[in-house]
Amino acid sequence: MPSLKILLTRGTAQAITAASIPDYLFQQFNVEKHPSLPTAAVMALGESLPVNNDIWLHCQPVHLQADHKAAYLIESITLRDNEADSLRHLLNGFLEPLSMSITVSPAGNWYLHGASIPPLTAIPVDAAIGKNLSGLLPRDTQGAFWRTLFTEIQMLLHTSDVNHTRRMAGDLDVNGLWFWGAGKLPVVHHNHWQTIWSDDPLATGLGGLSGVKVETLPRDYSVCEFPEPGKYLMVLSERQLPQLEDAWLKNALRSLRLGQITELTVYWGGARQVQLTKSLLSRWWRRRQQIGID
Numbered sequence: 001m002p003s004l005k006i007l008l009t010r011g012t013a014q015a016i017t018a019a020s021i022p023d024y025l026f027q028q029f030n031v032e033k034h035p036s037l038p039t040a041a042v043m044a045l046g047e048s049l050p051v052n053n054d055i056w057l058h059c060q061p062v063h064l065q066a067d068h069k070a071a072y073l074i075e076s077i078t079l080r081d082n083e084a085d086s087l088r089h090l091l092n093g094f095l096e097p098l099s100m101s102i103t104v105s106p107a108g109n110w111y112l113h114g115a116s117i118p119p120l121t122a123i124p125v126d127a128a129i130g131k132n133l134s135g136l137l138p139r140d141t142q143g144a145f146w147r148t149l150f151t152e153i154q155m156l157l158h159t160s161d162v163n164h165t166r167r168m169a170g171d172l173d174v175n176g177l178w179f180w181g182a183g184k185l186p187v188v189h190h191n192h193w194q195t196i197w198s199d200d201p202l203a204t205g206l207g208g209l210s211g212v213k214v215e216t217l218p219r220d221y222s223v224c225e226f227p228e229p230g231k232y233l234m235v236l237s238e239r240q241l242p243q244l245e246d247a248w249l250k251n252a253l254r255s256l257r258l259g260q261i262t263e264l265t266v267y268w269g270g271a272r273q274v275q276l277t278k279s280l281l282s283r284w285w286r287r288r289q290q291i292g293i294d
Contacts, residue, residue, distance in 0.1 A: 003249035007266060010283050011276035016267075022124075023200060024267055029206045030189045030234065036121040038183025039202055040111055044187060046205030047105045051113075057182045059102060059112040061087070061126045063172040070132045076125050077174050078108065082226070083162045087174065094156055107201070110181060118142040122180040146179065153177050186211060194228055198235035220247035226261065256281055 018024035022039050041056035061077045079087065084104050092101050100114035121129075121140055128136055137147050154176050157163060163173040181222055191210040198204055199217045207214035217234070218224060220243065226232055238249065255261050267273040 001245040002247065003245055003253050006281070007249065007264075007276055010265075010280050011266075011274040012273055012280065013272050014272055019271065020124075021267070021269055023272075024269075025203055026207055027185075028192060028193075029210055031206070032187045032189060035119070035184065036180070036182060036185055038186050039124075040113075041183055042101055042183075042184045042209065043109065043181075043201040044103075044105070044111055044113075045106060045207070046201030046203070047109065049105060049111070051185055053183055053184060054111045054113045054115055055117040055182060056138055056153050058115035058125070058180045059110045059115070059121065059177045059179050061110060061174040062125065062176045062178045064133070064176045070134055072130060072132060073125070073128045073136075073176070073178060074076060075129065075172060076178075077172060078164060078176065079162075083166075083174075084108065084110075084196065086162050087157070087160060087263035090156065090160055090162075091177075094152070097194060105201075109178070109201070111178075118145045118184070120146055120179055120182045122178075122182075124180045127179075128178060150176065150179075172248070190233050191234050194226075194230035194242035196233045197224060197233070198233070200237055203233070203235040204262065215279045221255070236261055253281065282286075 016024070016027075018027055022037055026037055036162070038056070039051060040187050041051055041054075041057045043058075044056050045051050059078060061068070062073055063077055065072050065073045065074045087100050088104050095101055098111060098114070103113065105111070119136060122138070123136065128156045137150065157173075157175050157177075160174075166173050178235070188206070188210040191208075191212055192261075193207070193212045195213045195215060196203060196207040197215050197217045198207070217236070217240075221234070224232070224234070234248075236248065250259075252264055253276075256264050256276065259278065260276065264276045266276075267274055268288065
């Protein structure tokens with residue numbers, strides 16, 4: 001990718017405090033600090049679900065595997081629509097006496113929500129895959145509620161018709177739910193973005209929460225317009241990676257050369273971002289910096 005090489009060679013690497021893309025996005029919108037990022041409520045808002053003043057959590061269906069020493073989270077499971085409907089109905093019958101319920105968005109994202117849910121600090125499901133659950137489940141006073149709920153849901157799922165059918169078909173069964181991202185909709189202290197282009201529900205949720213103009217991510221950078229001075233945010237997903245060079249970076253660097261924008265900042269995760277200005281772009285002699293891309 002020639003444009004990516006130019007960005008990494010001539011841009012300035014800046015250390016930042018964000019540890020992940022959700023953390024970075026929350027910082028960009030000056031969201032009030034929380035023990036854990038309330039990503040579930042914000043994503044639900046981005047998916048146009050009725051969030052209200054409830055507490056929301058992600059509750060991803062997963063496959064767990066145990067040996068004689070420990071239990072491990074092996075895989076995040078994507079369910080067929082009929083499977084998701086059946087399990088949601090089964091689980092909501094169990095959760096109703098606890099004043100909690102599960103909602104599955106049209107995009108297939110699972111949420112647990114209710115007016116009063118004990119606090120939980122947990123890592124996202126992608127970070128939990130392959131890890132020993134004994135070190136991930138909370139051990140504080142409130143943790144007893146979550147450990148009990150985790151176990152009871154396991155037992156309920158084990159006997160479900162959906163899992164019986166999946167096992168007969170040779171598919172991994174859904175024998176657990178992984179919870180994280182707990183909280184209510186956060187407060188955005190102030191915002192400096194003019195427009196956001198994104199299809200990501202976390203980014204669009206933050207945009208809606210802060211009153212920013214949110215637009216669907218176009219097919220490429222050249223469609224985007226910057227009618228007023230200010231900061232503009234584009235949030236790409238893995239779907240855009242095959243077109244990253246031709247549709248996005250190449251056009252963004254051209255816009256920088258022509259003076260249509262004065263600065264380009266790129267973040268892809270980890271603890272660094274790269275910033276490029278028109279003057280830095282002309283420094284063709286700069287040596288490549290050691291900037292890792294994870």
